[in-house]
Amino acid sequence: SKGSPESKPAPTSKSPPPSKSPAASQAAAASKPSAAWRNPWLVVVLLALGLAAWQWIETRQKLTDTQQELARRLADNDSVGAEVRGLARQSQEQVAGVLGRLGALEAKIAESQSQQAALEQLYQNLASNRDEWVLAEVEQGVTLAAQQLQLAGNVQGAMLALQAADARLAGSDRPQFISLRKVLAGDLDRLRALPQIDTAGMSLRLESVINAIDTLPLAVEGRPQAGEAAPAVAADASAEAPAAASSPSPSIASVEFWQRLVSIELWQRLAGEFWSEVKSLVRIQRFDRDEPALLAPGQAFFLRENLKLRLLNARLALLARDQWTFLNEVQHAQAWIDRYFDADAAAQQTAQLALKQLAATEINIEMPTLNESLSAIKTFKLGQERK
CATH class of the missing domain: 1.20.58 (Methane Monooxygenase Hydroxylase; Chain G, domain 1)
Incomplete structure (x- = not known):
């Protein structure tokens, strides 16, 4: 029966495999290298494959370097080519512009010739x-x-x-x-x-002012003239000399002398002479404007020349009917004359009056x-x- 212990199979004991002998192991180890050397082509193939792989890698690297160098040179060539194309385009545009201008000139010449021919034909027709x-x-x-x-x-x-x-x-x-x-x-x-503009008359007035510039006295040159005091003493001496010569006696002359000494007219004349002498030494002048600037002789020369240049510019602007330039130059000339020249001089007043009238004239008429x-x-x- 299944439950009886007798029915169980007896356990089998596995015996260990028989161990190889040392001689057999040495023979097997010796047989392995002999098998590898028995097929040398395998080694050759492996070496060839390694060499091929190394050459492929090196060739690949050189090819990469060559491609990079080629790309760089192509980029340089592209930039140079772009510059060349730009220069060529610019040259073409210039040539086109020259050709266009040449064509325009030819067209104008042709038009002029046609107009001349038309005029000649017109003159011939007008004759009849x-x-x-x-x-x-x-x-x-x-x-x-x-x-x-x-x-x-x-x-x-x-x-x-x-x-x-x-x-x-x-x-x-x-x-x-x-x-x-x-x-x-x-x-x-x-x-x-x-409105009528007397261009010729205005130009002549400017020219007269220009010619008078050299004669205008500077504001710092005004001085009292010598010899203003009347030579009353000399006149008295000349009047008294004949009287003294015709005097009959010294006693009479002395009486007349004391009478003249105590006379009022003598003291009035002496006071007038004294006051004239004082006025010749001191001069008080009132300026209704800023004190004029002191100018050296060389600066005065250049001042007059620059003033002439401004008036000449005003004259050119008058001929060109340039109202702004004309007015600007005339006003500057007025300011310079008023600042640097003696306002009490008749020549300065005449020049200022002429410039004032010129500045008030409208020359730019539509x-x-x-x-x-x-x-x-x-x-x-x-x-x-x-x-």
Whole structure:
């Protein structure tokens, strides 16, 4: 039965494996190296693989260095190429600009040639057409008047040119020119309404002030003139000499002497002479402005020359109708004359009066245009051509 102890199998005892003998172990150890040397190609292959790996690594490193160097040189080449491209682009732009200017000059030359040819043709046609000839003269006169106004501000010259154009139209005695004469009359009325500027007269006044600069006395040079006191004593001596010569006796002369000595007129004359002498020694002058600066002789020379330069600049500004520059220079000249020169001198007062009048004059006048007259002439010419 299963529960009986007799039914259990008997335990089996495992015997240890038999141990190898020392001789067998030595034989096995000797057989291992002999197996490795038995296949030398394996060693060669391993060495070859190691050498190949080392060469691959070295080649890879060199390739990396070469790539980096190549990239650096490519970057340098790119920067140089960018500069070259920029210079080339700039050169192309300059060439294009030069070509453009050359083309513009050629166009202007062609335009001038065409205008010259047109003018020649116009002159030829005007020779056979009296009305066109008159219109050309009138247009030339109006153009001249416009140039006088815009370039030189010469109102009188512009009025003379317009009056000549109107006289030319009136001389032709053609009814179709009445409308043109009305337009010219309107422009003439506008020019007559402008304030008149005597440019030549103002320039001459500036020149007179410039010439008077060297004669203006400085404020620190004012001194009393010698010889102001009347030589009353000499006159008395000369008057008394004949009296003494004609005196009949010393007693009579002594009586007259004491009478003259106690006379009031003598003491008044002596007091006047004494006061004249005192005034010649001391001078009291009142300045209603700041005390004038002391100037050395060299500084006085440069002061006068700089003052002349300012007045010359004012003269140029007058001719150019530059109101700001003209007024600025004249005012500076007034300030210098008032500060450094004697205000009581007649020459200084005359110069200041002239400069004051010049500074109060308006020289920058807005000139009207003659576009209406020019447009009317062109419109009339187009109407004549269409006929």
